[in-house]
Amino acid sequence: MPDRAPDRAPATSGGEKGLAQASRGGEVERSAGRSAAPAPAGRRSLLPAPGQGFGVTFAQIFRKVTTEEYPEVPKVTKPRYHGRHVLNRHPDGLEKCVGCELCAWACPADAIYVEGGDNTEDARFSPGERYGRVYQINYLRCIFCGLCIEACPTRSLTMSNDFELADDNRRDLIYTKEQLMAPLLPGMESPPHPMRLGEDEKDYYLAATQRGETP
Numbered sequence: 001m002p003d004r005a006p007d008r009a010p011a012t013s014g015g016e017k018g019l020a021q022a023s024r025g026g027e028v029e030r031s032a033g034r035s036a037a038p039a040p041a042g043r044r045s046l047l048p049a050p051g052q053g054f055g056v057t058f059a060q061i062f063r064k065v066t067t068e069e070y071p072e073v074p075k076v077t078k079p080r081y082h083g084r085h086v087l088n089r090h091p092d093g094l095e096k097c098v099g100c101e102l103c104a105w106a107c108p109a110d111a112i113y114v115e116g117g118d119n120t121e122d123a124r125f126s127p128g129e130r131y132g133r134v135y136q137i138n139y140l141r142c143i144f145c146g147l148c149i150e151a152c153p154t155r156s157l158t159m160s161n162d163f164e165l166a167d168d169n170r171r172d173l174i175y176t177k178e179q180l181m182a183p184l185l186p187g188m189e190s191p192p193h194p195m196r197l198g199e200d201e202k203d204y205y206l207a208a209t210q211r212g213e214t215p
């Protein structure tokens with residue numbers, strides 16, 4: 001019986017076939033991409049290319065300079081700019097912070113560390129039962145989102161417009177309570193001292209609402 005001549009190309013293995021198909025497919029895609037590419041735009045200017053390039057430079061020379069002269073000329077931020085934090089005081093000098101740690105829990109960057117302490121009649125730092133004994137903000141972590149000041153129930157924590165927070169070492173960018181406390185204004189007394197604005201915490205709350213503050 002004579003051998004039958006093969007009527008098709010010799011069979012290839014599955015892997016080779018796949019490679020061949022993939023290679024053909026890539027070729028089709030590449031050729032499709034070539035045909036879809038836009039034709040390069042023609043140069044409209046009569047100037048040679050270097051002349052056009054320097055034209056951009058010369059046009060900039062006569063425009064208004066927008067360089068900030070910082071730090072010689074201090075930058076004025078928008079009034080609601082989120083800068084360095086401040087721990088505020090009541091009008092008699094007592095601290096508004098009650099050491100509740102809500103700001104620390106609200107912080108997405110874990111930048112705040114608070115340890116509360118108990119007020120006593122001999123050593124009172126805030127009108128409530130507790131005060132912020134240790135308070136730290138790590139400005140290497142803070143992203144100035146303002147969630148901590150939203151979380152604060154006593155409006156103790158607010159943010160100033162101060163943005164000058166650069167330093168050359170990590171330790172100095174962890175701000176302590178002493179650095180964050182608002183300064184003593186005229187009429188304020190440095191804690192600890194007894195409550196001057198009323199008998200208890202409620203008097204401070206009512207006084208704040210009468211002044212139009214959100215306590």
Ligand code: SF4
Nearest residue numbers: 107142143145146148
């Ligand atoms: S501003 Fe945002 S990131 Fe910074 S301490 Fe407050 S909650 Fe944390």
Ligand code: SF4
Nearest residue numbers: 097098100101103152
């Ligand atoms: S700053 Fe406000 S939220 Fe944070 S511990 Fe003090 S009272 Fe609580």
